Amino acid sequence: MNAASGRAVVVGIDGSAASREAAVWAIDEAESRDATLRPIVIVDSSDMRDRGGAAHRMASAQEAMRHAVSSIEATGRPVRIEGAIMHGRPVQTLLRESQTAVLLCVGARGLRHATEGRIGSTAAALSAGARCPVAIVRSRRAHQRRPRCVVVELADRSVADALLDCGLEEAQRHGSNLRVLAPSSGATTLKAHWQRRVDDARRRFPHLDIASVTGDSDALAYLAANAADVEVMVTSRNRRGGLADLVSAPGNAALRDTDCSILICGPQTAL
Template sequence: MPERERVTPSVVVGVDGSRWATEAACWAVDEAVRRAIPLRLVYAVDSTEDDDDAQRIARRFAAAQTAVRCTAAAVESTDRPVKIEAEIVQQKPVAALLDASNGAAMLCVGAIGLNHFRDRHIGSTATALATAAHCPVAVVRGHDPVASAQRCVAVELDGSTGDGALRHGFDEARSRGAPLRVLTTWRSRYPDIHDGHAIAAGNRDAKAALERRLKCWRTRYPDVDVTTVALHGNSLSYLMMHGDSIQLLVVAHERGQGIAELLGANGNAVLAHADCSVLVCEPQNLL
């Protein structure tokens, strides 16, 4: 399919008629307003199984038009000054959204969609988009501006993470007027380490290194309240305990297989109850 030409960037939202997609669209409004760019609703009609059934395809397009109108109405009800664009395409959803991510400022999708219970793997669509999109991908787990105002933005880093995640984290915290919590993870060369003193020492070293790295960022963003946390292993156990204090978790694209873990069954179980959304940054070579 030929690549679409877009004159101006937009914040793209995947629409499928579910309430989760509608919440993702409302969540994305502030992202579009902050950048002064349109909010673009994209609905993909996957008719590959019914190519010869014109009536069924027509019904699917009618359902798509209804879903887009309802989502646009929900966005308008926020009373935010955002321009809404809409597009209905005949294409597989993942392929359509990956195409739409070309030139987009951000791609937003609901953590759960209409096909959630028919998917072979929970979170497989979100993972496919987060790992292959050409822009940052937000996987939205709810939209409650009042509750979110009381919670922080968090960034997860490790030794291989570039500065892209930090930049997104500081920008998101500043735009939301929220504190920023920077998590750094480290692993021992001994995977079965159980020595509490060794872990505590490793945490101190990791936190000290993180503080040195953040020195210039604190100067650049003096209005953002920053705290740091060092973790041995991965962040899921921390998120299980503290996820309800985080409104948005920013992770680097280089997290690799960890993205599938975060957006799949394990991560969904940890984050779903807290309405903690996840922003996966674009690849480093696109920054």
């Protein structure tokens, strides 16, 4: 495939199974955007204490890249791959990459998080600071056969239209149903606005199963209760209450045994 010049879906690779699964998950995202799939392994410059250790870390990085590329190629999909091994601080390096990426993907739980207990720290920093949408990926299980859904969290009218459009795109990429999560409380005019947008989406995309889900429980509670049916949740970088409950320790605890990914869209954040 001929990827559009400069367009890339970037995937952070750390050697963990979760990061390889994120790379495979990102294939649909890259193909639908006519973008290059760009797995990146970062050799942490803060760990460079001796030459022997540096050589070992480089060898580990090369092995991680080989495994990631092999996982992508094993799918047989015609996506263009351009991997890179870089030196630097992982979060800062990925934030720089996000300036030109169309999407940044990371696994929900990597090797460093599993061994050092820093659950969600990288995901939280990237979600807050990236200059492009960020996907916190939990892999799709091969045994899943029933239809699943993309959930769009609408809580703020200023970003609701953009989020709904993002959710519609995701539902089409993954062949999923679309569920629009909106609070049942609030001004009648606001609820009417959301319902009009949902009705309009049904007319524009008659092939998609689109439905509203209203309630006053928070998004994490909804995901925890319905995780088996949710493939991706789309939310805003500037969501009320912040992103910590979704991408840091609470979200990881609630969604640990699921394959529900989180896609953070919304206004770009200055670095």
